[in-house]
Amino acid sequence: MISKEEIANLIANYFSNIAAMNAEGWIANFAEDAISYDPVGEPATKIHENFRAFINQLKTVFNTLEATTEHIFITGNEAAVKWTMQGISKTDKSVTFEGITVFEINNFGKIQTTRAYWNPALMLAQLRS
Structure with a gap:
């Protein structure tokens, strides 16, 4: 089993790489056959x-883009994270969106599955306003 500290570090790396818009660094957090439901549905x-x-x-x-992880709940090889993202678009629009992502971590310390609960339409509406 992966330690809570390893899971917390993996999640921190996930969010810091998405905020940095670093595709390679972000993808490196995932298992080769990882699946994402983003958003769920x-x-x-x-x-x-x-x-x-x-x-x-x-x-x-x-x-x-700036990611804030407000709460992280870790049990076994899974974690649920309440997060907020804030961004400034290329057209100087300020957006804030939030959600909860549930992570399933494999025994090699890589993310196997994510399930993200959030509403992309709310973010897009802010970009268009």
């Missing part, structure tokens, strides 16, 4: 096949 996405484009898309929309 959308079809599962294979991280290693589809998420470089996602991070690169962030770079085209945002000048800055």
Whole structure:
């Protein structure tokens, strides 16, 4: 079993790399066959096949992103994280969006599955306002 400290470090790395819009660093946190439901309700996405484009898309929309993890609850090899993201778009729009992501960590210390509960439409509405 992975220690709580290792899981906390992995999650910190996940959020710092997404805020830095560092695709390679972010993807390195995931198992080769990792799956993401982001947001929950959308079809599962294979991280290693589809998420470089996602991070690169962030770079085209945002000048800055900042992630705050408000609460992290770790039990066994799983964690639930309440987070807030704040960003400044290329058009100087300020956006704030929040959610909860549930992480499943494999025995090699890599993220196996994420389930993100948030509403992308609320973020997009802020970008368009």
